[in-house]
Amino acid sequence: MFRIFHIWSLVAVAGLAAQPAFAETHNEILASIQKEAAGTPGFQGFSAARGESFFKSKHGGEWSCASCHTENPAAPGKHAKTGKVIDPLAPSANAERFTSPKKVNKWFKRNCNDVLSRACTPQEKGDMLAYLLTVKK
Amino acid sequence: MSIHKQKNFRMLAVALLAVGATMSAAQADDDRDERYGWRLGEKSAGKYGGENRGKPLQPAQTNAKFQKECSDCHIAYAPGLLPAKSWRKVMAGLDKHFGSDASLDAQDNKEITAFLVNNASNRWSAPTAPLKITEAAWFKRKHDGHEISPAVWKNPLVKSPANCAACHPRADRGDFNEHDIRLPK
Known part of the structure; x- marks a missing residue:
């Protein structure tokens, strides 16, 4: 019995190792943003409606999120400067989105800087992901 | 052969010769200017006043991280x-990269910088280090008014001189072969 258990645990470990490094689901990403946000005073959860208005508004700069990702995050976007096509942002239209914490951090840092000239708060990030998860293909 | 036919034959021969001449001009290696460089008194500084792109432009063995990260935008x-x-400067200023934040984490930045520096132009002798490829003397010469009509730059399909692939379809692989140039209509 012990032996059988041992073999199966090896199979399970091999299966996990075959996954791409750090791959997560968008729900796991949302949960980790929530964990971060929960530490801030007065946190009352995320709002998709607030996320949508954040996504579509300018924040003092030249661009909004929608400038590149368009008003419909399920549609392909276009880089405001180079014109390069950007794959859809909404997970319903592009399953790869919000599955790599490294990629998520990289792009939040870059794009929040471009749109707000500062880092986004966990609240803002969570609201936005909550909104993107409501967008249907 | 009637005079009329002879005339046609001669015209055909001239046309074929003209095609041949055009083809050999197009096939000429892009280094042809090098042979005339000395006439322009460039021998000491090197071609294009020392601001020449390297050969090869891209090593046979590329770097996966460079390919992936530098082709996002x-x-x-x-x-x-x-x-x-130039590459050291570009990579040190990624948080303000031509009007947008293109920062990378420290480890990726280090790996990509090393790749760029190790494979940078091997024919650049000038002390200059422009941030923009389009500011290099070789670029300006290759894309001046004699080479490219100003109308091409105004074409919305070209958008910007940084958009190499508008006319060089294999630019993403570091291939700027003159045969492949296609000006968008």
């Missing part, structure tokens, strides 16, 4: 297009 410009000093 534009094509991954071949390392040989600029000198090492």
Whole structure:
């Protein structure tokens, strides 16, 4: 019995190792943003409606999120400067989105800087992901 | 052969010769200017006043991280297009990269910088280090009014001189072969 258990645990470990490094689901990403946000005073959860208005508004700069990702995050976007096509942002239209914490951090840092000239708060990030998860293909 | 036919034959021969001449001009290696460089008194400084792109532009063995990270927003410009000093500056200023934040984490930045520096232009002798490929003397000469009509730059399909792939379909692989140039209509 012990032996059988041992073999199966090896199979399970091999299966996990075959996954791409750090791959997560968008729900796991949302949960980790929530964990971060929960530490801030007065946190009352995320709002998709607030996320949508954040996504579509300018924040003092030249661009909004929608400038590149368009008003419909399920549609392909276009880089405001180079014109390069950007794959859809909404997970319903592009399953790869919000599955790599490294990629998520990289792009939040870059794009929040471009749109707000500062880092986004966990609240803002969570609201936005909550909104993107409501967008249907 | 009637006079009329002879005339046609002669015209055909002239046409074929003309095609041949055009083809050999097009096939000429892009280094042909090098042979005339000395006439322009450039021998001491090197071609284009020392601001020449490298050969090859891209090493046979590329770097996966460079390919992936540098092609998120534009094509991954071949390392040989600029000198090492330029790449160091570009990579040190990614948080303000031509009007947008393109920062990378420290480890990725280090790996990509090393690749760019190791494969930077090997024919750049000037002390200059432009941030923009389009500011290099070789670029300006190759894309001046004699080579490219101003109308081409105004074409919305070209958009910007940084958009190499508008006319060089294999630019993303560091291939700027003159045969392949296609000006968008």
